[in-house]
Amino acid sequence: MAAQKILMITGDYTEDYETMVPFQALLMVGHAVHAVCPGKKAGDSVRTAIHDFEGDQTYSEKPGHNFTLNASFADIKAEDYDALVIPGGRAPEYLRLNPEVLAMVRHFADRNKPIAAICHGAQLLSAAGVLSGRSCSAYPACAPEVRSAGGNYAEIPVDQAHVDGNLVTAPAWPAHPDWLAKFLQVLGTRITL
Numbered sequence: 001m002a003a004q005k006i007l008m009i010t011g012d013y014t015e016d017y018e019t020m021v022p023f024q025a026l027l028m029v030g031h032a033v034h035a036v037c038p039g040k041k042a043g044d045s046v047r048t049a050i051h052d053f054e055g056d057q058t059y060s061e062k063p064g065h066n067f068t069l070n071a072s073f074a075d076i077k078a079e080d081y082d083a084l085v086i087p088g089g090r091a092p093e094y095l096r097l098n099p100e101v102l103a104m105v106r107h108f109a110d111r112n113k114p115i116a117a118i119c120h121g122a123q124l125l126s127a128a129g130v131l132s133g134r135s136c137s138a139y140p141a142c143a144p145e146v147r148s149a150g151g152n153y154a155e156i157p158v159d160q161a162h163v164d165g166n167l168v169t170a171p172a173w174p175a176h177p178d179w180l181a182k183f184l185q186v187l188g189t190r191i192t193l
Helices: 017-027 091-095 101-112 119-127 140-148 171-186
Strands: 005-009 031-036 045-052 059-067 083-086 115-118 163-165 169-170
Touching: 005 017, 005 101, 005 171, 017 031, 017 045, 017 059, 017 083, 017 115, 031 115, 059 163, 059 169, 083 101, 083 119, 091 119, 115 119, 115 171, 119 140, 119 169, 163 171, 169 171
Parallel strands: 005 031, 005 083, 083 115, 115 169
Antiparallel strands: 045 059, 163 169
């Protein structure tokens, strides 16, 4: 397997599990992962939030860990990467206001490079205008944004993932086993024991 170079775009109050788990899992199987945030450099950190499903009408939110970025946003170029990961949480709601972030998302979509987005990560996809005619899962509260962007919202169980060509999406972190497995398939990653 040729190692892929993967870009992760994240920010303050990203969902803890949706950032740390894919970052570590993709490194574990041999891929290079660069986690970046606009306005921050390698060695800086972003705050995370833990979103949990405890029987309320929406998720609860608790303080998470600090996640250390390993690359500087100002230094990266989307064309240097083979794939993109977009964690959920609250970060996508403000990251979608950044024209450079949206241009990066469009780069991956326009070149049919693998994209994995989870939960509120669909907010970046919709703001970038890359969902027209595509099917996409997300946290259910993001369904109107997927539809407004011309996408088809894939309503699936919270522990499942959805694939539409190069796009791998899921509702939330309980889908990690399926979401990451499907993303690795799209990447062409082979794991042998």
